[in-house]
Amino acid sequence: xxxxxxxxxxxxxxxxxxxxxxxxMDRFRKxxxxxxxxxxxxxxxxxxxxxxxxxxxxxxxxxxxxxxxAGIIPEGYEKAIDDYYKVRGWDNKGxxxxxxxxxxxxxxxxxRATA
Numbered sequence: 193x194x195x196x197x198x199x200x201x202x203x204x205x206x207x208x209x210x211x212x213x214x215x216x217m218d219r220f221r222k223x224x225x226x227x228x229x230x231x232x233x234x235x236x237x238x239x240x241x242x243x244x245x246x247x248x249x250x251x252x253x254x255x256x257x258x259x260x261x262a263g264i265i266p267e268g269y270e271k272a273i274d275d276y277y278k279v280r281g282w283d284n285k286g287x288x289x290x291x292x293x294x295x296x297x298x299x300x301x302x303x304r305a306t307a
Contacts, residue, residue: 200217200220200221201217203220204217204220207220222295225295226295226296226297228280229280229288229291229292229295229297230297232280232282232288233288233292233297236288242273242284245273246269246270246273248269252266253265253266281294
């Protein structure tokens with residue numbers, strides 16, 4: 193992953209130098225994964241579901257009047273979203289019970305079930 197020449201390794205070095213830690217790349221990636229999955233959990237808690245992941249900005253799903261994409265409507269988003277969920281470890285509805293347990297958040301699942 194590269195951001196204008198700034199790699200994930202660079203970001204980890206900056207993180208470690210700024211915070212005064214000595215995290216490994218694996219720990220750094222796992223922390224990012226936990227943050228991303230907690231964000232998804234909050235979205236689910238507030239009612240955002242799989243169908244919401246298929247809502248795109250106005251105009252994106254309309255054919256363009258000219259240029260190399262004239263008349264073409266993008267296709268395959270549903271499969272791309274399903275594939276993305278698989279990579280993230282979520283089920284095909286965009287939920288993540290198994291993934292939360294794997295990341296050590298199973299206590300959040302119990303609290304949500306009893307609330």
